[in-house]
Amino acid sequence: xxxxxxxxxxxxxxxxxxxxxxxxxxxxxxxxxxxxxxxxxxxxxxxxxxxxxxxxxxxxxxxxxxxxxxxxxxxxxxxxxxxxxxxxxxxxxxxxxxxxxxxxxxxxxxxxxxxxxxxxxxxxxxxxxxxxxxxxxxxxxxxxxxxxxxxxxxxxxxxxxxxxxxxxxxxxxxxxxxxxxxxxxxxxxxxxxxxxxxxxxxxxxxxxxxxxxxxxxxxxxxxxxxxxxxxxxxxxxxxxxxxxxxxxxxxxxxxxxxxxxxxxxxxxxxxxxxxxxxxxxxxxxxxxxxxxxxxxxxxxxxxxxxxxxxxxxxxxxxxxxxxxxxxxxxxxxxxxx
Amino acid sequence: xxxxxxxxxxxxxxxxxxxxxxxxxxxxxxxxxxxxxxxxxxxxxxxxxxxxxxxxxxxxxxxxxxxxxxxxxxxxxxxxxxxxxxxxxxxxxxxxxxxxxxxxxxxxxxxxxxxxxxxxxxxxxxxxxxxxxxxxxxxxxxxxxxxxxxxxxxxxxxxxxxxxxxxxxxxxxxxxxxxxxxxxxxxxxxxxxxxxxxxxxxxxxxxxxxxxxxxxxxxxxxxxxxxxxxxxxxxxxxxxx
Ligand SMILES: [Zn+2]
Numbered sequence: 001x002x003x004x005x006x007x008x009x010x011x012x013x014x015x016x017x018x019x020x021x022x023x024x025x026x027x028x029x030x031x032x033x034x035x036x037x038x039x040x041x042x043x044x045x046x047x048x049x050x051x052x053x054x055x056x057x058x059x060x061x062x063x064x065x066x067x068x069x070x071x072x073x074x075x076x077x078x079x080x081x082x083x084x085x086x087x088x089x090x091x092x093x094x095x096x097x098x099x100x101x102x103x104x105x106x107x108x109x110x111x112x113x114x115x116x117x118x119x120x121x122x123x124x125x126x127x128x129x130x131x132x133x134x135x136x137x138x139x140x141x142x143x144x145x146x147x148x149x150x151x152x153x154x155x156x157x158x159x160x161x162x163x164x165x166x167x168x169x170x171x172x173x174x175x176x177x178x179x180x181x182x183x184x185x186x187x188x189x190x191x192x193x194x195x196x197x198x199x200x201x202x203x204x205x206x207x208x209x210x211x212x213x214x215x216x217x218x219x220x221x222x223x224x225x226x227x228x229x230x231x232x233x234x235x236x237x238x239x240x241x242x243x244x245x246x247x248x249x250x251x252x253x254x255x256x257x258x259x260x261x262x263x264x265x266x267x268x269x270x271x272x273x274x275x276x277x278x279x280x281x282x283x284x285x286x287x288x289x290x291x292x293x294x295x296x297x298x299x300x301x302x303x304x305x306x307x308x309x310x311x312x313x314x315x316x317x318x319x320x321x322x323x324x325x326x327x328x329x330x331x332x333x334x335x336x337x
Numbered sequence: 338x339x340x341x342x343x344x345x346x347x348x349x350x351x352x353x354x355x356x357x358x359x360x361x362x363x364x365x366x367x368x369x370x371x372x373x374x375x376x377x378x379x380x381x382x383x384x385x386x387x388x389x390x391x392x393x394x395x396x397x398x399x400x401x402x403x404x405x406x407x408x409x410x411x412x413x414x415x416x417x418x419x420x421x422x423x424x425x426x427x428x429x430x431x432x433x434x435x436x437x438x439x440x441x442x443x444x445x446x447x448x449x450x451x452x453x454x455x456x457x458x459x460x461x462x463x464x465x466x467x468x469x470x471x472x473x474x475x476x477x478x479x480x481x482x483x484x485x486x487x488x489x490x491x492x493x494x495x496x497x498x499x500x501x502x503x504x505x506x507x508x509x510x511x512x513x514x515x516x517x518x519x520x521x522x523x524x525x526x527x528x529x530x531x532x533x534x535x536x537x538x539x540x541x542x543x544x545x546x547x548x549x550x551x552x553x554x555x556x557x558x559x560x561x562x563x564x565x566x567x568x569x570x571x572x573x574x575x576x577x578x
């Protein structure tokens with residue numbers, strides 16, 4: 001029998017310090033995630049310098065624990081994988097620097113991983129991948145539709161022109177007095193209200209796969225402010241429902257357009273906003289009715305947010321594709337596919 | 338004892354391999370601030386030339402700050418990760434003290450080390466020799482330059498100033514005190530050999546995981562938050578999920 005392949009993976013692109021051990025790219029042996037949400041809540045969003053300071057506090061503790069929980073030693077590892085972008089440069093640097101030190105200390109190959117590829121591979125823990133494949137990546141930093149013609153061959157079909165979907169949630173959350181990160185609460189409120197405001201669906205008719213959420217955000221904020229000036233109280237549940245309906249309509253319609261033009265075997269939904277119940281059920285229903293032959297792979301809820309297990313899964317495939325870096329690896333905050 | 342020492346606190350990068358207080362290899366770069374790209378390749382190369390393996394290292398000595406936040410973090414992350422993963426000793430030394438050691442030994446004068454911290458402020462500390470031991474006579478802190486000069490004047494002793502002496506600083510020293518001389522060109526740059534020598538005699542840290550840079554300044558966001566939320570600070574803001 002072949003020796004099992006073990007990847008030690010590092011992920012520090014934003015405000016989670018995470019280190020994982022993944023076996024054969026499909027089994028999580030450990031996935032330590034130290035979140036800084038409680039810290040950034042104080043500021044209403046991620047403060048980059050504060051994030052970097054927390055990462056350096058956590059990094060070696062997470063490393064030790066990841067190996068302990070996985071019950072493996074450095075001798076057992078095949079490679080070290082690390083997120084080198086996109087993300088906050090100061091945050092990325094902690095993971096990149098630590099991963100390089102570990103790879104050097106134990107003479108292990110170092111595999112650079114794109115954070116967005118990592119998000120797609122969170123769905124690898126649900127089922128094996130088949131190609132061609134398409135993915136909708138929605139998070140606080142990104143909103144994009146990715147076409148994957150064959151293994152580890154990514155092409156962005158469309159992306160947001162301004163705010164990411166998750167960012168829009170956080171911004172309107174602030175107006176509604178919801179703590180950062182606002183996505184989960186808005187999603188819950190949306191299910192208690194209905195779409196009475198009929199906010200704009202930006203770019204929904206345009207013949208491309210791109211998104212825009214800043215117009216929706218402005219319309220939302222204007223609606224609330226105008227009501228305040230009239231001393232009128234708007235129903236927060238209906239506001240949330242109307243906002244979410246617009247976001248989901250735009251995402252779903254662009255996905256439908258992309259799927260019509262690019263037939264695929266699988267469709268992946270991943271990223272922090274993929275935990276949104278409204279979005280999940282809409283995509284599920286759309287695929288069942290309009291694309292019954294496309295297999296839907298939704299990232300498991302607990303792997304939607306940033307974590308190193310997804311980097312380990314992507315890292316194993318990158319490793320098999322002979323992706324390597326030397327000790328000069330740097331963080332690339334604006335990294336694209 | 339085989340020591341790897343690292344200082345990337347400011348624009349220069351200094352790395353040395355030192356064995357039993359003897360220099361084996363040393364590199365100083367003053368070409369870029371991109372420490373992320375050059376630090377590990379230089380370590381790799383020096384170790385190769387010295388025929389040292391990572392497993393042979395006994396101790397990592399790192400300049401722990403103050404300095405550029407990102408720069409200090411690159412050295413400290415590298416140092417604490419190497420120490421943790423190789424299960425070896427870790428020693429942190431003040432980046433200001435690294436600059437002070439050689440000129441003190443050479444001149445016998447007390448030395449004040451400074452780094453530019455922008456907006457006419459400096460990270461600074463004053464050191465002198467007492468019974469052959471380096472002692473602090475101006476505590477390491479983040480100073481308005483005028484306050485630092487007042488401290489020097491209050492001490493009534495001639496001192497040598499070394500480090501990042503930008504022209505604006507130099508003017509203010511010359512105009513407001515006659516106790517100050519300035520170090521030579523070499524005294525602007527950290528020596529990783531000196532860093533390793535200081536670190537050889539120090540106690541190693543007990544809690545490698547808890548080892549963090551000595552920033553000497555909290556973040557602006559944190560400062561504003563503390564002002565508006567007195568007494569609310571928690572011990573830890575990070576939790577495992
Ligand atoms: Zn992410």
